[in-house]
Amino acid sequence: MIGILDYAAYVPISRLAWAEIARAWARSLVPPQGSGERAVANFDEDSLTLAAEAALRCLGHPEGPRPDGIFFASTTAPDQERQAATVIAAVTDLPREIRTADFAGSLRAGTSALLAALDAVKGGPAWSVLVAAADCRLAEPGQTAEAFIGDGAAALLIGEGEAIATVEAVHSVAEEFPGTWRRSGNPFIENDDEKFAATYGYQRILLDAMRGLLEKAQLTPKQLSKVVCPAPDLSSYTALAKASGIPLAFLQDPLLLSVGFTGAACPLLLLTTCLERAEPGQLILLLSYGGGADAILLSVTDQIEVHRSRARCPLLGPGRPLASYQTYLRYRDLVRSQHGLWEIEPFSSLTMMWREGKQNLALYGVRCTKCEAVFFPARRVCPRCDTKDAFEPYKLGRRGKLVTFSKDRLYPSPESPTVMAVIDLDGGGRFFTQMTDCDPDAPRIGMDVELTFRKFHESKGYAHYFWKARPVHPGP
Amino acid sequence: MSIRDKVAIIGVGATKFGENFTQDYSDMIVEAAYEAFEDAKVSPSQIQAAWLGTCFPDSGGYQGNAGASLADALSLYKAPISRVANYCATGTDAFRNACFAVASGVYDIVLVVGAEKMRDVTPRESLVGQLAETGHPVHGKGVTAPGMFALIATRYFDFFGIGRETLAKVAMKNHRHGSLNPKAHFQKEITLEQYLKAPMVADPLGLYDCCPQTDGAAAAVICRADLASTFSQEPLFVKGLGLANPVGDKLAFNPESDFISFQATKEAAQQAYDQAGIKDPFKEIDVAEVHDCFTITELVTYEDLGFCRKGEGPQFIDKGVSSLDGELPVNTSGGLKSCGHPIGASGLRMIGEITDQLRGRAGRRQVKGAKRGLVHNLGGLGAVTSVIVLASS
Numbered sequence: 089m090i091g092i093l094d095y096a097a098y099v100p101i102s103r104l105a106w107a108e109i110a111r112a113w114a115r116s117l118v119p120p121q122g123s124g125e126r127a128v129a130n131f132d133e134d135s136l137t138l139a140a141e142a143a144l145r146c147l148g149h150p151e152g153p154r155p156d157g158i159f160f161a162s163t164t165a166p167d168q169e170r171q172a173a174t175v176i177a178a179v180t181d182l183p184r185e186i187r188t189a190d191f192a193g194s195l196r197a198g199t200s201a202l203l204a205a206l207d208a209v210k211g212g213p214a215w216s217v218l219v220a221a222a223d224c225r226l227a228e229p230g231q232t233a234e235a236f237i238g239d240g241a242a243a244l245l246i247g248e249g250e251a252i253a254t255v256e257a258v259h260s261v262a263e264e265f266p267g268t269w270r271r272s273g274n275p276f277i278e279n280d281d282e283k284f285a286a287t288y289g290y291q292r293i294l295l296d297a298m299r300g301l302l303e304k305a306q307l308t309p310k311q312l313s314k315v316v317c318p319a320p321d322l323s324s325y326t327a328l329a330k331a332s333g334i335p336l337a338f339l340q341d342p343l344l345l346s347v348g349f350t351g352a353a354c355p356l357l358l359l360t361t362c363l364e365r366a367e368p369g370q371l372i373l374l375l376s377y378g379g380g381a382d383a384i385l386l387s388v389t390d391q392i393e394v395h396r397s398r399a400r401c402p403l404l405g406p407g408r409p410l411a412s413y414q415t416y417l418r419y420r421d422l423v424r425s426q427h428g429l430w431e432i433e434p435f436s437s438l439t440m441m442w443r444e445g446k447q448n449l450a451l452y453g454v455r456c457t458k459c460e461a462v463f464f465p466a467r468r469v470c471p472r473c474d475t476k477d478a479f480e481p482y483k484l485g486r487r488g489k490l491v492t493f494s495k496d497r498l499y500p501s502p503e504s505p506t507v508m509a510v511i512d513l514d515g516g517g518r519f520f521t522q523m524t525d526c527d528p529d530a531p532r533i534g535m536d537v538e539l540t541f542r543k544f545h546e547s548k549g550y551a552h553y554f555w556k557a558r559p560v561h562p563g564p
Numbered sequence: 565m566s567i568r569d570k571v572a573i574i575g576v577g578a579t580k581f582g583e584n585f586t587q588d589y590s591d592m593i594v595e596a597a598y599e600a601f602e603d604a605k606v607s608p609s610q611i612q613a614a615w616l617g618t619c620f621p622d623s624g625g626y627q628g629n630a631g632a633s634l635a636d637a638l639s640l641y642k643a644p645i646s647r648v649a650n651y652c653a654t655g656t657d658a659f660r661n662a663c664f665a666v667a668s669g670v671y672d673i674v675l676v677v678g679a680e681k682m683r684d685v686t687p688r689e690s691l692v693g694q695l696a697e698t699g700h701p702v703h704g705k706g707v708t709a710p711g712m713f714a715l716i717a718t719r720y721f722d723f724f725g726i727g728r729e730t731l732a733k734v735a736m737k738n739h740r741h742g743s744l745n746p747k748a749h750f751q752k753e754i755t756l757e758q759y760l761k762a763p764m765v766a767d768p769l770g771l772y773d774c775c776p777q778t779d780g781a782a783a784a785v786i787c788r789a790d791l792a793s794t795f796s797q798e799p800l801f802v803k804g805l806g807l808a809n810p811v812g813d814k815l816a817f818n819p820e821s822d823f824i825s826f827q828a829t830k831e832a833a834q835q836a837y838d839q840a841g842i843k844d845p846f847k848e849i850d851v852a853e854v855h856d857c858f859t860i861t862e863l864v865t866y867e868d869l870g871f872c873r874k875g876e877g878p879q880f881i882d883k884g885v886s887s888l889d890g891e892l893p894v895n896t897s898g899g900l901k902s903c904g905h906p907i908g909a910s911g912l913r914m915i916g917e918i919t920d921q922l923r924g925r926a927g928r929r930q931v932k933g934a935k936r937g938l939v940h941n942l943g944g945l946g947a948v949t950s951v952i953v954l955a956s957s
Contacts, residue, residue, distance in 0.1 A: 436701040448702060464817055465703055471812070492722075492823045494714030495767035498688075499696055499706050505767065506706045510715060510816050510823070520816035522706040533722050544702050554702035 091251025096145035112413035126348030138241035157217035195378030216247025223351025238348015259301035297381035313370035318354035436547035462516030572792035575604025592781035617658030622681035651943025655911025679781035680906035719823035742902020749904035778904020782912035806835030826946035829868035853914035
């Protein structure tokens with residue numbers, strides 16, 4: 089049975105309230121209907137790290153299947169040339185003999201990757217592909233879209249096996265339409281006539297795709313249990329819902345008021361929230377829009393209940409308010425405070441980074457086969473038993489306890505102080521790194537922390553990723 | 565074979581420590597070295613070999629990379645010169661290596677200079693640059709020098725239930741001592757209120773817990789002990805030289821580290837005590853210069869040197885034992901806290917202070933009747949420690 093074998097989502101912890109954006113600009117940017125907030129990636133997060141987090145969560149079960157393909161989808165991949173999927177494969181510790189690809193260029197990239205994964209599994213080159221989609225889009229500061237955009241990621245494991253949901257029908261349309269676009273080199277999304285784009289683009293093309301699919305599947309809208317459709321803003325979505333004739337109760341919450349419109353990740357992220365409450369036998373219509381539209385019909389299987397019985401982290405996790413709009417600007421490097429990371433260029437050797445790839449990305453230490461001592465970073469002579477070259481690679485645990493910490497106000501960072509933590513990892517090994525997603529008042533000796541994959545800095549123009557620590561249960 | 569009584573110090577010299585904007589690296593070396601020559605009553609031509617201690621060559625590596633920088637400064641081209649770098653223990657390690665060369669009998673009389681030019685760049689470039697821009701690209705990235713020692717303070721506070729008021733006493737004592745030292749970077753006392761109101765640097769360490777960014781050079785002329793009396797009326801003898809690096813460079817990644825003590829100090833002290841025949845350091849040492857790069861380091865060092873037991877450092881400072889008028893005065897110079905810490909120079913400045921104390925010429929800082937002194941110099945986060953015991957007879 090080919091379909092979705094597992095799923096996970098990741099939404100960064102910080103939430104920026106619409107009211108705070110309005111306060112910062114001293115004017116209402118958002119239509120008055122309701123107050124909302126959007127998820128904001130931390131300064132050390134980008135689409136790659138968001139997707140990596142979702143991928144790690146999706147592959148978190150040690151007994152679970154290991155995919156032989158990774159597809160990454162985003163309109164905001166950190167690099168034009170350096171494949172994010174390959175980095176995620178390294179972080180998730182997959183073997184080299186796998187298929188990887190990045191999907192980009194459209195907000196449909198997430199479902200494009202999903203469809204490509206299905207084809208790859210059906211066609212045979214892979215038996216299971218992890219699709220990790222993430223977006224971290226920027227609107228020009230002060231634009232209404234700034235409030236609606238949210239940062240987030242989702243991962244779906246597509247493969248042959250005990251599927252949670254199977255794909256029953258697919259209908260895609262491609263249409264060049266001038267709705268939202270972004271030129272290479274421009275960090276901000278662009279658009280023109282918003283009403284034209286909402287009614288003649290988003291609404292018309294999505295309804296076309298939906299009708300096409302229902303026709304193919306010989307279904308009526310009433311036979312659908314849920315319709316999952318991304319919402320780029322309030323009015324477009326409300327208008328589409330009205331025009332579709334689908335009752336509101338059948339529409340999956342697009343998370344527009346709590347997370348925001350997560351771009352290429354949005355259809356997949358909404359699908360994970362839908363699956364979280366799905367029942368066996370339900371039919372789910374997944375819609376995706378951008379340069380045309382994809383409509384995908386999914387059928388939920390009995391496996392959903394087996395899946396639900398497994399212990400997992402909460403799908404979306406907690407959120408906490410971002411201190412201010414100014415903090416958002418600093419996080420996205422839109423305003424440069426004194427003592428930002430941009431101030432320094434840490435030493436790097438890319439030869440060294442390559443040599444240490446497995447250690448630093450897949451997080452391996454070494455364990456002495458003679459005395460079982462665990463060390464990070466790797467070494468060759470055991471300081472405990474003096475044996476030479478008796479070490480074996482040792483996968484470090486990602487959880488541990490805080491041994492000691494400091495709050496450094498000198499180290500240049502968009503968020504000061506930089507909390508540095510010494511951690512005793514579960515399963516052995518001592519680790520020393522920055523804390524992130526952490527209130528500076530939170531650290532306590534003995535506190536439970538977990539390692540999270542983050543961007544450290546750019547050196548030689550090359551993004552350096554490594555592991556930071558965060559509290560296991562981040563406070564509200 | 566022990567180093568005890570094989571080597572004598574016959575002259576010491578140092579520049580004023582501070583933001584020496586009018587002096588370059590070589591100027592400072594000339595000033596410190598010639599003061600030591602004068603003190604030892606030797607001429608530069610008598611110097612048979614020399615050691616230069618500079619940890620981080622200044623201004624992008626322009627000077628201080630090699631012994632040749634010392635040769636250039638002093639036009640000392642006929643003597644072989646080695647440069648030593650061993651983190652913040654650079655100065656004492658240059659001294660230690662020079663001692664071994666003299667003790668071997670190869671040289672009769674040699675020069676040791678420690679020099680560091682830190683304020684040709686902004687404090688931020690100097691201090692933050694050192695760790696933010698160098699070192700492993702990602703392992704431990706985010707740490708700065710105060711951030712490293714704050715790890716010790718956090719753990720020590722938690723373990724022994726003390727707070728910043730105890731560290732304040734170390735800072736106030738060393739500022740008080742520094743106010744009596746005309747060569748110190750800071751020559752002013754501070755109040756508890758000033759300490760508490762000052763900005764935090766790396767919590768729990770604040771501004772007055774940290775030594776400043778300072779320029780300086782210091783020098784010593786040493787010779788074979790059996791020749792000492794031909795040069796000097798009041799030579800000092802090297803009784804013990806300890807150096808230890810038992811935990812390596814990555815203390816924060818080391819599962820053995822307890823973050824309440826420095827194993828390197830304990831082991832280096834034991835080596836030096838064994839050589840010097842010291843059984844009870846608290847009773848047998850009259851005056852000590854210890855590495856107070858941060859106040860917490862001095863507190864932990866009282867314990868690691870065996871001046872008191874583990875956990876008794878807070879009482880040691882509370883009771884004024886380490887004050888100028890206490891039973892075992894520590895950092896009579898004002899320490900790194902007041903003198904500043906031009907890295908390679910610090911160890912030799914400490915040796916100079918102990919030399920002055922044991923010769924009874926420390927002026928208003930004089931510890932009455934001091935006969936035996938100790939120098940403690942720590943590098944990295946306890947990656948290396950050097951301990952030296954000196955005595956007047």
